Amino acid sequence: MPAARPNLRTIADRLGLSITTVSRALKDGPEVKPDTVARVKAAAAEIGYQPDARGVMLRTGKTMQVCSILYSPEVGDYGDPGFLAQVESLTQGLEADNYSLLVLAQTRGEDPLDPVRKVHTQRLADAVVFSRTTLQDSRAKYCLQHDFPFVSFGRTELLTPHAFVDHDDEQAAYDAVKRLLDDGHRNIGMIDPPEALTFFGYRKQGARRAMVDAGLDPDSLIWMPSEISVRAARESTTRLFANQRDVTAVVCASQMTMIGALEALMELGMDTIRDGIGVVGFGGMPFRMLSKQKLAYYYQPQRHVGEVLARHLHDLMNGTPPENLQTLLPYHRIDDLAAFREGEDF
Numbered sequence: 001m002p003a004a005r006p007n008l009r010t011i012a013d014r015l016g017l018s019i020t021t022v023s024r025a026l027k028d029g030p031e032v033k034p035d036t037v038a039r040v041k042a043a044a045a046e047i048g049y050q051p052d053a054r055g056v057m058l059r060t061g062k063t064m065q066v067c068s069i070l071y072s073p074e075v076g077d078y079g080d081p082g083f084l085a086q087v088e089s090l091t092q093g094l095e096a097d098n099y100s101l102l103v104l105a106q107t108r109g110e111d112p113l114d115p116v117r118k119v120h121t122q123r124l125a126d127a128v129v130f131s132r133t134t135l136q137d138s139r140a141k142y143c144l145q146h147d148f149p150f151v152s153f154g155r156t157e158l159l160t161p162h163a164f165v166d167h168d169d170e171q172a173a174y175d176a177v178k179r180l181l182d183d184g185h186r187n188i189g190m191i192d193p194p195e196a197l198t199f200f201g202y203r204k205q206g207a208r209r210a211m212v213d214a215g216l217d218p219d220s221l222i223w224m225p226s227e228i229s230v231r232a233a234r235e236s237t238t239r240l241f242a243n244q245r246d247v248t249a250v251v252c253a254s255q256m257t258m259i260g261a262l263e264a265l266m267e268l269g270m271d272t273i274r275d276g277i278g279v280v281g282f283g284g285m286p287f288r289m290l291s292k293q294k295l296a297y298y299y300q301p302q303r304h305v306g307e308v309l310a311r312h313l314h315d316l317m318n319g320t321p322p323e324n325l326q327t328l329l330p331y332h333r334i335d336d337l338a339a340f341r342e343g344e345d346f
Helices: 008-015 019-026 034-047 053-060 082-095 113-121 138-145 169-182 198-213 230-243 255-267 302-317
Strands: 065-071 100-106 127-130 150-153 163-167 188-192 222-225 249-252 278-283 295-299 326-329 332-334
Touching: 008 019, 008 034, 019 034, 065 082, 065 113, 082 100, 082 302, 100 113, 113 127, 113 138, 127 138, 127 302, 138 150, 150 302, 163 169, 163 302, 169 188, 169 198, 169 249, 169 278, 169 295, 188 198, 188 230, 222 230, 230 249, 230 255, 249 255, 255 278, 255 295, 302 326
Parallel strands: 065 100, 065 127, 127 150, 150 163, 163 326, 188 222, 188 249, 249 278, 278 295
Antiparallel strands: 295 332
């Protein structure tokens, strides 16, 4: 017969305390002495005590879950693995509050609002995280209208403030294009996702500003739309060089886009070093090149993004105003990908 699951009475009997004292100690109640709190938490850890989620929900109405919406095409065979690193660190960050992470997939062609509405109406989680934001994001509007806590990975232009974590895409794109111009490139291709996504707008602003500051026509930048995948980027890069044979540099939306661009260059018989092709990418996963290629990589670890998302969720659900939970993370440029190692201190 399986052993009974440890509960509050198990800890109370073990330490000779009342169930009420044990319950308050696990919640860091100020009425319980610090040494008692420490004894109770040590005993709970030793016997493997975990709060009964069903009991918590009955008492408080809380699910003790946060839901992260996964855009599934980005983590398929040709997708972006950065989401998985973000999920891991987000999960770890939520554990301190005894929250679990639920991941819900948004499939290709599905209305982005559908999974968020499902989480809210079916009470699957107490808060939600989503990415791929748009300027007038329907998910953010829905959550604000229904007072449903959320932190977006990406910004919007909604008038009502909300919590977010985002990359500083405008400044990174400005720096990338400026450095390419400084290296003598004048015909630059930009491989980016559809314009509806907010971060594309910031990238475009930064790139165009770099051209203007250099006294060049910003409309001379060549924009090639591409989904964030290796296959799509390879096809877009092939079309770019077929249509614009004088292109000498490519700025890629992500590390997956950069891989696709490199595959296209190889198929076209082109080389970044021999032919002087500038290739720049952005991403959140360690990216180490084993072959001899000249690349520049703007890096912000997705593990760090997950940590910040978890902190914002904790603070938001504990009453911090959302306008105080808006974080813009800078990218870190890496020029020597042959020496890139995970664990760089940024």
